[in-house]
Amino acid sequence: MNGPSLSGQRILAVLIKEFIQLTRDRLTYAMILGVPIFQLLLFGYAINNDPHNLPAIVLDQDRSSFSRSVLVALDNTDYFRFVAEARSPAELDAAIEEGRAQFAITIPQDFGRRVVRGDRAQLLIEADASDPTAVGGAVAAVAGLPGQALVHDLTGPLAGKAGSAPFEVVVHRRYNPENITAYNIVPGLLGIVLSMTLVMMTALALTRERERGTMESLLSTPVEPLEVMVGKLAPYVVIGLIQTAIILILARLLFGVPFVGGWAALTLGVVLFIVGSLSLGFLFSTVAKSQLQAMQMSVFYLLPSLLLSGFMFPFRGMPGWAQAIGEAIPVTHFLRIVRGSLLKGVGIEHAWVSLVALTLFVAVVTTLAMSRYRTTLD
Amino acid sequence: MTGALAIDVRALSKSFGDKQVVRDLDIQVQAGRVTGFVGPNGSGKTTTMRMLCGLLTPDEGEGKVLGLDFRKEARVIKRRTGYMTQKFSLYEDLTIAENLEFTARVYGMSDRRKRVDEALEKLGLTSRRNQPAGALSGGWKQRLALAAATLHEPDLLLLDEPTAGVDPKARREFWDEIHALAAGGLTVMVSTHYMDEAERCHDIAYIAYGRLMARGTTSELIDQSRLVTFRAEGATEEGMSADHLSTELSRKPGVEMAAPFGSALHVSGTDRAALEAAIAPYRRPGLTWTEARPTIEDVFIHLMNKAEDNFA
Numbered sequence A: 001m002n003g004p005s006l007s008g009q010r011i012l013a014v015l016i017k018e019f020i021q022l023t024r025d026r027l028t029y030a031m032i033l034g035v036p037i038f039q040l041l042l043f044g045y046a047i048n049n050d051p052h053n054l055p056a057i058v059l060d061q062d063r064s065s066f067s068r069s070v071l072v073a074l075d076n077t078d079y080f081r082f083v084a085e086a087r088s089p090a091e092l093d094a095a096i097e098e099g100r101a102q103f104a105i106t107i108p109q110d111f112g113r114r115v116v117r118g119d120r121a122q123l124l125i126e127a128d129a130s131d132p133t134a135v136g137g138a139v140a141a142v143a144g145l146p147g148q149a150l151v152h153d154l155t156g157p158l159a160g161k162a163g164s165a166p167f168e169v170v171v172h173r174r175y176n177p178e179n180i181t182a183y184n185i186v187p188g189l190l191g192i193v194l195s196m197t198l199v200m201m202t203a204l205a206l207t208r209e210r211e212r213g214t215m216e217s218l219l220s221t222p223v224e225p226l227e228v229m230v231g232k233l234a235p236y237v238v239i240g241l242i243q244t245a246i247i248l249i250l251a252r253l254l255f256g257v258p259f260v261g262g263w264a265a266l267t268l269g270v271v272l273f274i275v276g277s278l279s280l281g282f283l284f285s286t287v288a289k290s291q292l293q294a295m296q297m298s299v300f301y302l303l304p305s306l307l308l309s310g311f312m313f314p315f316r317g318m319p320g321w322a323q324a325i326g327e328a329i330p331v332t333h334f335l336r337i338v339r340g341s342l343l344k345g346v347g348i349e350h351a352w353v354s355l356v357a358l359t360l361f362v363a364v365v366t367t368l369a370m371s372r373y374r375t376t377l378d
Numbered sequence B: 001m002t003g004a005l006a007i008d009v010r011a012l013s014k015s016f017g018d019k020q021v022v023r024d025l026d027i028q029v030q031a032g033r034v035t036g037f038v039g040p041n042g043s044g045k046t047t048t049m050r051m052l053c054g055l056l057t058p059d060e061g062e063g064k065v066l067g068l069d070f071r072k073e074a075r076v077i078k079r080r081t082g083y084m085t086q087k088f089s090l091y092e093d094l095t096i097a098e099n100l101e102f103t104a105r106v107y108g109m110s111d112r113r114k115r116v117d118e119a120l121e122k123l124g125l126t127s128r129r130n131q132p133a134g135a136l137s138g139g140w141k142q143r144l145a146l147a148a149a150t151l152h153e154p155d156l157l158l159l160d161e162p163t164a165g166v167d168p169k170a171r172r173e174f175w176d177e178i179h180a181l182a183a184g185g186l187t188v189m190v191s192t193h194y195m196d197e198a199e200r201c202h203d204i205a206y207i208a209y210g211r212l213m214a215r216g217t218t219s220e221l222i223d224q225s226r227l228v229t230f231r232a233e234g235a236t237e238e239g240m241s242a243d244h245l246s247t248e249l250s251r252k253p254g255v256e257m258a259a260p261f262g263s264a265l266h267v268s269g270t271d272r273a274a275l276e277a278a279i280a281p282y283r284r285p286g287l288t289w290t291e292a293r294p295t296i297e298d299v300f301i302h303l304m305n306k307a308e309d310n311f312a
């Protein structure tokens, strides 16, 4: 038995054929241009939300009874969940950068002393505002803090200090200082539009051939499964890249979304995500009995991608089980990469977890698709 | 090369669910000849052809196609076989030329441009090369499909009802082309429901209910059938022409079929004595009875009836 050997010419045959069919199909143009623009306008103005229990990291340089009371008061707002205690400002920075914490809280060394002296004590809160809906509620809750946090500490001779606010809270929004929702939504939209169009388009790749009867001819030729897959997906990679360009350009022109940097991570993430989405669609088309079924499968995949990826609702605001599901959704990781690079300029060294997740996604889906592909009609 | 077998497969079986569609079928096709594959609707012709070119996995069956183990070397067999499907299966949204180019690329042909141009020229479609294949009429579609199936110069050609719905002149041309290809050494297996086409084949294999019922040349099949046919012409004194007697006669014992041919009548059966007894009352003035050689159609209908009696 001859083993399968890939032929560039056969891949090219499928690729050219697929490309010609694509350019003759009006629906393609609607998908490439219509969907991104429509969605962008639709979602550009977003939904609000008020998530609690957001991860916070603390750097307590004061370590006085006052600082402890402030932390207890922060904890009582229910908006914060202390995930770690930092030992240095650098550690604090890293946690925000990598997205492990949404808030970095610093209590300066002289906090207690200044409270006692009535000398403008400050509590510093840095918020990762790339997802503004997520931090809004917390920031509002913190505003009431100075009036109450130290009521029980400032008794006896210090009672006089409790009246006016004994300290002030300085909130510093990072990544999205003006608190613009579109900054968060628009990069997220890239993930949604790509999944929506690419998964659906390739979900039809084989079912269409089967329904039109052309699969019988195709299978009677010497073309190998992987050649069909590569040939069929390649033109759509180009489409995915065009869509990415359209969305990013519009995001810049219409919404002024900052492009801070992280181009390497962004490019790698986009390519992995496009290939993964296309392979997933292809997998659907090897399983589905009809074009309709293929479409239904795509929708079934899209719903959790919309709802649980952190696109619709802030990821941190979701209940634990939903976050667990969310972690398994490729769009979630793609959103982290895109937001990280566009808004924070995060490089590969910080985005690697999500990049690895996407690589895994591509590998698993491709393997499954190849094992499902039948070279016969049975 | 006459005598060598291009297809020699034995005990082929295939079921879909619990429905056995092909049973214990032996298929032999001689190299360089045109073998007709005949049988009623649903008898398993398409299924058999698909198994022979590796499109369906047989449940049972061993043998060789083009000298290769047809189960283990389907990949190599595919490369050397052209298969024209029953339903048009080229890309309707690609142009005529693009379809042929796709085929040429997939088979890794080196002089692609030249071969495609030649094929178009031969088809007489050069001026329409940029029209979508879907816009062609039925007959042209079939000719294009044949051109695509033979573009890579296969050693074996499987044609599944290639001329269904094609007009007589186009059919004649189609068959001239098939014979020209066979003369060039190609082995052709072609399924058909047309009697005249069956008669154009060197050999015929007749199947019903997934079983091989008969095989041989046209005259071999007629001889094997042991069928006796009488032909009546003219009209009775009451003015009833011979063909009107068909219903009446077909009910008589010994008559397997009585079929009108224009105003004449063919009456056939395998038992000569019984048949003669049945028609004796109808040897009346005005009607002339002659013994005729059974046609291949008589034989097929006889085989179909026999299969129904035995397997239905």
Ligand SMILES: Nc1ncnc2c1ncn2[C@@H]1O[C@H](COP(=O)(O)OP(=O)(O)OP(=O)(O)O)[C@@H](O)[C@H]1O
Binding pocket: B016, B021, B039, B040, B041, B042, B043, B044, B045, B046, B047, B048, B086
């Ligand atoms: N994929 C399939 N699944 C289930 N049943 C099938 C399948 N393909 C064919 N059959 C059944 O197998 C039987 C034989 O079909 P096949 O197409 O081989 O017949 P055929 O001789 O080519 O008929 P026709 O002359 O009408 O083309 C039919 O009853 C058909 O319904």
Ligand SMILES: [Mg+2]
Binding pocket: B045, B046, B047, B086, B160
């Ligand atoms: Mg058939």
